[in-house]
Amino acid sequence: AQTVTQSQPEMSVQEAETVTLSCTYDTSENNYYLFWYKQPPSRQMILVIRQEAYKQQNATENRFSVNFQKAAKSFSLKISDSQLGDTAMYFCAFPANSGGSNYKLTFGKGTLLTVNP
């Protein structure tokens, strides 16, 4: 069974600084996708960034980037120039190909990030 592990329950960072959230996963598949989602207090799940496993280049979306290490099954999220609006719960997620017809998302336990002024 696929698993997703986020080992940092909580993190804090000063505004304008950089922070990295870690995520490891376990899978026997070769081609897959990995996601980071953000959940602010509004509880809306917002896609932050997506990585395709067959692409060696790390994904980047403005201030958000990933460090994807396929062999190590590691998928960390780096947030540069942190802003107060980045305060949220961050979930690493992995869609499992279950029987070829059902791509269910498995989530890590989440990291609560607080950006301090």
Next chain:
Amino acid sequence: SAVISQKPSRDICQRGTSLTIQCQVDSQVTMMFWYRQQPGQSLTLIATANQGSEATYESGFVIDKFPISRPNLTFSTLTVSNMSPEDSSIYLCSVGRGQDGYTFGSGTRLTVV
């Protein structure tokens, strides 16, 4: 990406009653997913709903407790039946697949008293 309208956004219910949550998608989708997020926890998949067939439930979730309807390719409902305080959670619907990414409804915050 798809846009999902989820209703209600929140509700406070008496124990023993039932609540039906609705999700409307602005495009046709094959699969819809229903998640539960208990207070301070991550998301746990309840079931996958395909149009025209019975939903597939995850371990620990049963149809009698969480009946799901999927009458067409743009709409689904989840009912939380015979509620107890332990059912107090956020419930979210989602659509998508790996290569396209996933979109979520805005969530329903349920409090059972």
